[in-house]
Amino acid sequence: MPSLPPLPTSIVGSLPQPEWLVDHEKLAGQFPPRVRAREIWRVAPEQLAGAQDDATLLAIRSQEDAGLDIVTDGEIRRESYSNHFATALDGIDIDHPGSVLNRSGKSIPVPRVVGPVNRPRPIQADDVRFLRAHTDRTVKITVPGPFTMAQQSQDDHYGDDRELALAYADVVRAEIADLFAAGADIVQIDEPWLQARPEVARRYGAEAVTRAVEGAPGPVHLHLCFGYAAMVSERPEGYSFLPELADTPVDTVAVETAQSHLDPAQLRPLRGKGIALGVLDLSTPEVETPQVVADRIRRALDDVDVERLVLTSDCGLKYLPRESAAGKMRSLAEAAAVVRAELR
Known part of the structure; x- marks a missing residue:
């Protein structure tokens, strides 16, 4: 892994996809899709992979231009953070989807589990290779976590929600190993439903995460969030898990603090771990000044291990205008430079 400065900067995962690639009105109507949503792509299927490569290059350059230290692929090839991976597994029927209730209590279509969940091949290894080939910075790739995928599916096979989550953990564990082998420096698993379903999560969420991550050949980050700001406007002041x-x-552990105004004291139980601190408010396209972002960073310095602190956005930037996302990333990098100087 390339050497990182103190307080390295990154985004959590997603960046806005260009209008020439994705129909944003159709994307917003899916919010975000759990099964496939091929209709959001503006490019013909036979040209889509090349167009996604071009847009991913733009995403990489935008992070480099902003001055970020850890670069992702922006999740440009994905219709959502989870369906890109979850619908590529065996044992899943996406042509006849099931349904679950989302955070808002609305029934949404989801993959239906009809047999043993298996991973027929590495799913995102080529994405890592592309990313690694086009930047010399530290690279991070994201994959949906096992608990979240289990909660976002209808189980018509296992008959036990814990067993389903552990089956997803096994495929995530195998994918993590392949992602590091393909060149990832950091792998992030996205687990927003640990927060959304804390009662269920307390029964086996930590067990599923441990099974997916244990023995990983490199550092694994876990992103715990309240959902996209465009979808979940009200943030509680604390995490339930x-x-x-x-x-x-x-x-x-990657957490949100900007929009939620999270009390940093809640992070003290995690003093033995690194914290990726979300300090960009994505509920508004307005670009915060570096001074505002720096103040959000300073609030947490007494409650975390500063030597292991990473500075990030809140949840993904996917639903923001591209110019807003670029401005927010620049403010993040400039704020980090300010706080680094203060800590010398």
């Missing part, structure tokens, strides 16, 4: 992650083998 956070101390439970202290004994899991994840290296770093």
Whole structure:
């Protein structure tokens, strides 16, 4: 892994996809899709892979131009953070989807589990290779976590929600190994439903995360969030599932603090882990000044291990205008430089 400065900067995962690639009105109508949503792509199927490569290059350059230290592929090839991976597995019927209730209590179509969940091949290894080939910075790739995928599917095979989550953990574990082998420096698993379904998560969420991450050949971050700001406008002031992650083998826990105004004292149970601190408010396209972002960073310095602190956005930037996302990333990089100087 390339050397990183103190307080390295990154985004959590997603960046806005160009209008020439994705129909944003159709994308917003899916919010975000759990099964396939091929209709959002503006490019013909036979030209789509090349167009996604071009847009991914733009995403990489935008992060480099902003001055970020850890670069992702922006999740440009994905219709959502989870369906790109979840619908590529065996044992899943996406042509006859099931349904679950989302955070808002609305029934949404989801993959239906009809047999043993298996991974027929590495799913995102080529994405990592492309990313690694086009930047010399530290690279991070994201994959949906096992608990979240289990909650976003209808089980018509296992008959036990814990067993389903552990089956997803096994495929995530195998994917993580292949992602590091393909050149990833950091792998992030996205687990927003640990927060959305804390009662269920307390029964086996930490177990599923541990099974997916244990023995990983590199550092694994776990992103715990309240959902996209475009979809979930109201943020609670605290996490319902956070101390439970202290004994899991994840290296770093990514949390949101900007829009939620999270009390940093809630992070103290995780003092043994790295914290990726979300300090960009994505509920508005307005670009915060570096001074505002720096103040959000300073609030947490007494409650985290500063030597293991990473500075990030809140949840993904996918639903923001591209110019807003670029401006927010620049403010993040400039704020990090300010706080680094203060800590010398």
